[in-house]
Amino acid sequence: MRGFILILPFLLVSKLFATQTVVHSQSPIGNIRTTYAEIDRLNNAAYNVYLNSPDSARKLAENALLLSQKYGYTIGKGRSFYNIGLVYWSQSYYTISLFYLNSAITNLPANKSLYLSDAYNALGRTYADLGNxxxxxxxxxxxxxxxxxxxxxxxxxxxxxxxxxxxxxxxxxxxxxxxxxxxxxxxxxxxxxxxxxxxxxxxxxxxxxxxxxxxxxxxxxxxxxxxxxNKRLRAKTLIEYAAINDEVGKYDNAISYAKKGISLADSIGLIDAQAEGYKLIANSFEKKNDLKQALGYQKVYAQIRDSVTKSSKLKTIQLIQNYHTLNAKLNDIKLMEITDAENKAKIKAQTKLILILSISLVILISVLFITWYLYKQKKMLSQKLENQHKALLEQKQVIEVQTSNLQSVNGLKDKLLAVIGHDLRTPVANMSNIIEMFNDGYLTANEVTDLMHEIGPIIKGAELTLSNLTEWAGSHIKGKTVNSTNVDIFLLGVEMEQTFVHHLQQKGIGFINGAFAGQSVQADENHIKVVLRNLVSNAIKFTDSNGSVTLATKVDYNSLIVSVSDTGKGMNRDEIEKLFSINTHFSHSGTSGESGTGIGLLLCKELVELNGGKLLVTSTVGKGSCFYFSLPLVGAYA
The missing domain is CATH 1.25.40.10 (Tetratricopeptide repeat domain)
Known part of the structure; x- marks a missing residue:
């Protein structure tokens, strides 16, 4: 009987390991190879059509990028970034092209030398088009x-x-x-x-x-x-013909070639070639002393140039939107991958736990049986008492930990309720009073409109306060985690300007986005958005009309220094020392009566430190303040 009990654990272990072997043998390797082949096909198709159909090429490359991210195909991801960079280069959006080409170099493996050669070659051409x-x-x-x-x-x-x-x-x-x-x-x-x-x-x-x-x-x-x-080459060559004929005095030929080049460039959206063509036509007519025609085409050239400027601004916004959409999709896929990996890890851990528990259970039964057999009731009773004592101690420790957590959460709740009761009651009460007075006929619609403009900054401050409280409480209750990605500070600056455009216009404050475009840092994008939103909001809050708020970046070795400065009223040394202490933090009213809790800067400090930086401030009374922090650069820029 005892021999059977000793053999039983080994039989159970063998059975569990056999089950795990069967599960691992069912990996869908064939499906992954098929998916990789599809990604390569999409990238090849995008590369073949990017000169004649750039929009179609971009969609193909984006689909390849999403699939590469989902299935962890590094080469496919690098080639997708490369193709998107080529598309934007072909449309003369060189700054956006630089971002994607650098991303391609970051993602391409070091052993894929020919792909890296293509990427660096395209990067060199783009810098040449920018004049660098x-x-x-x-x-x-x-x-x-x-x-x-x-x-x-x-x-x-x-x-x-x-x-x-x-x-x-x-x-x-x-x-x-x-x-x-x-x-x-x-x-x-x-x-x-x-x-x-x-x-x-x-x-x-x-x-x-x-x-x-x-x-x-x-x-x-x-x-x-x-x-x-190659329509692009043909259009460029026609414009080149026009330029040569203009320089040798054959103005009619120059005008004819330029018109043909303009027509072809217009059909493929090559705006810079159209502008050059109209400029040449105007120049040729001027040399022919046909000033009326020259003036007419000069106006068309000016209109196209203005249109290019406006279109470029609109296209830049669209490109930023496309970037955020694509980035959101990539983040969703990455989140799914993390979740899937966590689930697999949990299953693996649970399998091991079941194995350990099973073996432990069998061993425990064997030990108990042998103990009962050798020491009878006395030893078995002693073992039971000892197990019960251990269980009681563990239960006591669990209760103590739970009590401590409940006290911490309860204290946080009291602090949040106090802040909400003190700082959010006033704007809500003001809104309620305005509504009651309007309903009772004491205020006209115009007066309500004026009051709304006056309390707008206060309501905006209350909204930011509530957002900060929620974010701060969530980080303390759920725990602090960082999901680092490549973050472009310039693009976040564009988003900040759009977020506070009404407030900036209302106070007559200028916003300067001096961050370098395309230069990425490694950080949690949501954290950095919260930090910039609070710093820009504070800068607007304490800046008078006709002032300015500036977002700037500076490279310091392998880090990027990000700063938000203003021309507001500034702070003295005592106020600066109290800013980042949870026991001494304070808040002044803004230049338009905006209120705050001071909790925003505490949240900014925590989030910056979570991402490996440190939030610092310099300030001069009457001249303004500058909050700055550092973040690690992505490898390609470091």
């Missing part, structure tokens, strides 16, 4: 290093280098690199790139005023653009 030629050459050299012996990549790097050297007026080097790239592309019969290189050589010779060679190369590029169906 030194940075362009740095990235192109990195691309050259990753290209290795791949002829296609080498050709693309030298092609882009010729573009940069032409811009730097180093024409000899520009021609040499372009011709070398042309030779490499001919070796692999890369027709599309060959056409672009002929156009580039035409542009270089035009810059050198060698119009004969310029036209020769542009003619080849134009013919090949028809063969490769």
């Amino acid at each position: 030629y030194s940075q362009a050459l740095i990235n192109l050299d990195k691309s050259l290093g990753y290209a290795g012996n791949d002829i296609g990549r080498l050709a693309e790097v030298f092609s882009e280098k010729s573009y940069v050297y032409c811009a730097l007026k180093n024409y000899h080097k520009a021609i040499a690199d372009a011709e070398y790239a042309l030779t490499l592309n001919k070796r692999i019969n890369e027709t599309g790139n060959i056409a672009v290189l002929y156009a580039r050589l035409g542009g270089i010779y035009k810059s050198m005023k060698d119009y004969r060679n310029a036209l020769y190369h542009d003619d080849i590029a134009f013919k090949m653009s028809m063969q490769t169906v």
Whole structure:
């Protein structure tokens, strides 16, 4: 009998391990490979159409990005960011393009050298289009290093280098690199790139005023653009024809070519080419002394330029909205992955716990049986008493912990009720009195409107107070967690300006977003939003009319210093020392009577410290205050 009891635990353990082996053998490896292939197909399709159908290419790449995030396909994620960056580059949104191309480099594995070569090459071209030629050459050299012996990549790097050297007026080097790239592309019969290189050589010779060679190369590029169906290249070449004819005095030809280029550029949304075309037409008519026509086309050029500015602003807003939408989807997928991982970990832990408990139970039964067999009732009774004593001690400890938690939560509740009763009663009472007086006929609609404008800042402050109280209480009750992602402070500044636009306009305060666009930090985005919302709200609160509030960033080694400064009334040393203490914190009324609890800065301090920073302040009475903190830069910027 005793032998059977000793063998029983080993039989149970073997059974449980066999069950786990069966479960693990059912991993859907085949489905993941199929999904990876679909992601690669979407990225390949996006790359093939981004020049002619940029919007379609962006949608394909975004779908690939979402799938890559969901299934943890790192290469697919990096290629998706790369394709989105190419789309925005093709539409001349270079700053947005830089953000996505840097994200591609961050996500692409170090062993995928050819993909990294493509990304650095596109990054170099984008910096060149922005006029930052030194940075362009740095990235192109990195691309050259990753290209290795791949002829296609080498050709693309030298092609882009010729573009940069032409811009730097180093024409000899520009021609040499372009011709070398042309030779490499001919070796692999890369027709599309060959056409672009002929156009580039035409542009270089035009810059050198060698119009004969310029036209020769542009003619080849134009013919090949028809063969490769590259409308962008064709439109650019027509505008180039117009520019050459204008410079050699053939104004009618220049006008004709410019009109054709404008028409084609308009069909694909190439606005900068349209503007250049109208400018050339106006210039040609002016040289022909047809001032009436010149003035007319000059007006059209000015209208397009203004339209480009307005459209760019609207498009920038749309791009930011698209970014937030895509980022929200990625965050949702990441949250699902975290939840799934947590569930798997729980199942694994529960399985182990069941195994341990089962073994422990069997061993305990065996021990109890042997104990009963050897020591009879006396030993068994002693064991029971000892187990009961342990259980009572554990129960006592649990009750003590629960009592301490209840006291802490009750104290927090009392503090919140006191703040709500003191600081939120006044705006609610004011609103109630206004409504009663309006219903009783003591106030007219215009008077109610005026009163609403006056108490608007107070209501806004009460709303922020309630939000801070909720956030602060939640962090103390639920526990403090940080979900770090790549956060662009410039984009959060745009969101802050939109959030407080009414308050800024009401007080006549200017908002300056001086944060560097595209420079990401590693932090919890929701935490940083709460911090910026409180700091900007406080800055507006204590700033008089015609003042200003400035959001700025500064790189300090591997960190980014984020600051919110104002031109308000400032604080003395004693007030600054009381700001961040839970026992001594205080709050003044704002310049328009706005109230507060002081709890917002305490919340900001906690959230900044959770993200690895420290909230500091400098202030001068009568000149304003500056709150600043540091956050770690993402690897690509550090």
